[in-house]
Amino acid sequence: MQQLNRNAAGITGSVQLPERVLQFGEGNFLRAFVDWKFHQLNKQGLFNGSVVVVQPIAEGLVPLINEQEGLFTLLLRGLQDGKPVEKTEIISSISRGINPYKEWNEYLLCAENRDIEFIVSNTTEAGIAYESTDRPEMTPPASFPAKLALYLYHRYCHFEGDPATGMVILPCELIDRNGDNLKAIVLRLAEEWQWPQEFSAWLKEHNYFLNTLVDRVVTGYPRDEAAALTERLGYEDKLLNAGELFHLWVIEGPSHLAKRLPFAEAGLNVVWTDDMAPYRTRKVRILNGGHTCSVPAAFLYGLDTVGEMMDHEIMGAFVRQAVYDEIVPSIKLDKNLMTDFANSVIERFQNPYIKHYLLSILLNSSSKFKTRVLPSILEYQEQHGKLPEKLVVSLAALISVYKDGKIEGSGMQAERNKGTFEMKDDLPALEFFVETWSKYDNTTQGALSVAKVVLANTAMWGRDLNQVPGLTEKTADYLYKITASGIQTVVKELVAR
Template identity: 50%
Template sequence: MLLNKTTYTGYKERPEKILQFGEGNFLRAFVDWMFHELNKSGKFDGSVVAVQPIANGMANMLNDQDGLYTLYLRGLKNGKPESTHETIDVISRAINPYEDFDAYLKTAEQPEMRYIISNTTEAGIAYDDADVATATPPNSYPAKLAVWLNHRYKTFNGDASKGVHIIPCELIEKNADNLKRIVLQIADTWALGDGFVNWLNSACTFSNTLVDRIVPGYPRERIAEITEELGYEDKQVVEGEHFHLWVIEAPESLQQELPFPSIGLDVKYVTDMTPYRTRKVRILNGAHTTLVPVAYLYGLDTVRESVEHPVVGKFIKDAIFEEIIPTLDLSKEELEQFANDVIDRFRNPYIKHLLMSISLNSWSKFETRVLPSLLEYKNRHGAVPQKLSFALAATIAFYRGKRGEEAISLNDDAVLLELLKNAWSRYDGSDESLESVVVEVLGFEKNWKMDLNKVEGLTAAVTKHLQSIVNSGMEKAIETV
């Protein structure tokens, strides 16, 4: 028995107000769940039309279930493991514009359409010069959006009240600014006219966002157990963690229309999301990047066991609270609350997050996620941070490619891998040759955008840590910091 309107008695028809580009796990476990909760609260009454953004997708599977699916939220809540599930009924239908372009275009004619959501991957917000106005549909998301917006503009003769709020969720900085820039470029290339451009600028809003929730997706390994628990088949089950954060740069009008914070959801309407993006990159992503080489060389394999380890767990917590948080400008209370939430997320007993799965491209990650904290700490305190410089030394040791007798499968930029291979090939067992390895790595300006050897005290600190790691092993070396 498949989940659908027949098997789910709580279904309610609602006006279609949200056009959503993307029908995948993240949007269904994040944005759609939030609209579902807002509907339940009585502060909103609307449904989502999900648009399949690429030729191959899940529109048909969603329609087979009348847009219904089960969301499991699993993780630590108030320090204790908790797993809950709920049927989400906010999606009214899904459209595959590659099979039914007319149905897609007709949604622009619906007066109540008000919000456009998207998550088309980081590569989705890009200009494609192969797109043409007559394609049904164009290839890229911005071009599909331009066609839809232009059709709405024409349908309602430029009525300003039929403008829409456009809220992209792609994981790129200034996602809405980039999307709007490309849509305007398309409007110019296709000669859509000044009237359309003026309507777009005055009647529509584009809001930059930051989204944060870990969504493992379809729980393939335990689907038999889930089916037995639910009593019906659901091919669209999705799993996510309890933690959620949506930061939106929004006008006052959007805040009033979508009062997510008033029902307890962690949605922050701000005028500038930069501090929140910095907080996430430095604390959440930075902690991951700091942790991986240290924990893996210690002999651990997952994020959870690393954070719960008495030695490695203390190392990463100290790095966050003593060396990363002091470089950020939000309130200490807010930063520490976020950091504690991050640690709980790392300890999620329902997610097996392998360290090796997040070791990909560690050097570029270190440059964007950890190095800014390291340099800002040095700038504010006049000293090299010991934990972060130790993590840098551990990363160099990690890229030696060995954990004891076990080979490490390194995955990174080919030029970097060659540089590390050559540097380590000249290591002859002496401390002097280890210093040469450090100098060569820190001097690789292509990755660092600067020569890190010029940062006072950094070469000496990293060299000292690397000598300790190589000569004594990670278990003893970590004790020095």
Template identity: 50%
Template structure:
């Protein structure tokens, strides 16, 4: 027996108000769940049409289940493991524009359609010079949306009240601004006319966003257990963590229409998402990047083991609270609350997050996620943050390619791998040759965007830590910081 309307007796038909580009795990675990909660706790009374943004996708499978799926939320809640599940009934149907293009366009004719959501991967919001307005459908997501908006504009004769709120969730900076720029570029290229362009700019709103929730996706390893628990088959089960955060640059009209915060969801309507993006990159992503080489060389393999370890866990917590948070401009209380949530997320007993899976491209990651904290700490405090410097030394040691007798499978840009191989080839066991390794790596301006040897005290600190790690091993070296 498969999940569908017949199995789920509480199914409710609602007006279709949301057009969603993307039918994958993240949107169903994040945005669709939020609209489901809005239906339960307010008079929103709306459903979602899921549009398949690429040729191959899952809308057929979704339609087989009448848009229904089971969501499992698993992780630490108030410090204790909790696993809950619920049937989500907010998706009314899925549409494949590659086989149902006219049906896709007709959704623009729905009077109550009001919100455009998307998650088409980081590459989805991009201009494609090959797109044509008459294609059925055009190739790129922005082009598909452009022809849909033009059809809506024409259907309602440019009625200002029939504009839409466009809320992209792609993980790129200024996602809505970039999408709007491409839509205007296409409108001009395709001669959609000044009236349409004016409608797009005056009747529609574009909100930059930041999204955050770990979504492991379909729980393949335990699907037999889930099927037995549910009593029916669900091919669209999705798993995620309890933590969720959606930061939206939004006009007051959107805040009034979608009162997510009032029902207890972690949705922030702000004028500028920049400090929140910086907070996430520096604390969550930065902590990952800081932790990986230290924990892995210590002999640990997963994030959870690392943060729960008495020595390594203490190291990463102090790095976050003592060296990263002091470089950020949001309130200390807000930053420490977020950091506490991050550590709980790292401790999620339901997610096995391998350190090696995070180690990909460690040097570019260090430059974007950790180096800004290092430089800002030096600017504000007048000294080098020793735990972050220790992590940089550990990263250089990691790229030596050995954990005891075990070979480390390094994965990075070819030029960086060559750089590190050449630098380590000159090591002869002396402290002076370690300093030469450090100077060569820190001087690689292509990665760092500057010569880090020019940063006062940094070369000396990193060299000292790398000497310690190389001669004494990670277990003893970490005790010094």
């Protein structure tokens, strides 16, 4: 079986589109998201450019990318209007890969190319961080911001500060205000490394560091199906990638830049806006919050994947009711916008092609609950004068997940009816729950004591939640019912109301 290359893909000729994008990161997400988008632009004659991929760490996929001449197969699968849809396509937007740990000069040469005007990145959430040990003489420095700073300074020097050579920088890391954070670190490095003030002025005035929000589930190399897919495709692709159909890229920036990156014109779900806050709110509260509020109950129920949860008669109803009846009504934004997004979220949760394990979503649950679900509880009560029952049950279920747990190493061995499982969270959080549950005596008063101690943890919630009217008592009531009768009884009664 031949390996994927231009010949296997049926691509004739040797004409390579000009390199116009520098991309930090060669992993599954960027290839299934950004590189797929540029491929769609090129297919429609709207961009005429290729992507140079830079490997952000010493070991990575660049050798494979170059071996396959930048090509990879993308498999997109999901539900559309309730029906399963599958699309397979060879993506050809990548020109080559560079490993700056071995080819630093080749990396800097890209800065001398006027055609390269866009930079995208996804170096994990920890990638946009200041590293005090980075120095300008390092080839390369450790952090992504330092590598970017040296690239931009080289470009500034090479083109003698020409305003027309400024870059449009679109970080895709999943942190709030990613563009602002990246810009601040680059400017800090420029000051610490005592580069000319003129460079900092050029950086501020002629480069765009845009805040973005990205959304697409990418599952990566479909290992379980690889042999069958290889047979079906007729070639071997070591970079085979899979993801869901849904995609959204929200970019906060001036509208004139949208003309240079005409994604929307190509029919792609890319939104240019002067305020991305509403889009971030709906994603965190509905998509992420929908997962976070339902998974503890579903896991205690005995289910293992999101798909099982959505197909389950009781838990599936619980999720839908929590999203439509409590989360959406809590958000002080356009209800049509929120409901439309909620519809897409429910369809995505039902995607039969993605096996999303509940235990992996439970990772660091306490911190996730604070940002994703707690605001919905508080704002629902503020607007409707009562607590949202299902979201309070989700809080009680989350607390119950830690019951009977024992610390082992950096994790916790905990119990559910289906057996033992390992719970991963910050060690202080695990130790806190072990200590709190150790005093529980299986009484209503004991449940109230557990609720009071947990809700008083300001380090966990950012405030004393005992001050929220009725929350302590209602959480304690559900805690007792879950421990005495089981989550199945509690959820069934709640859904039937």
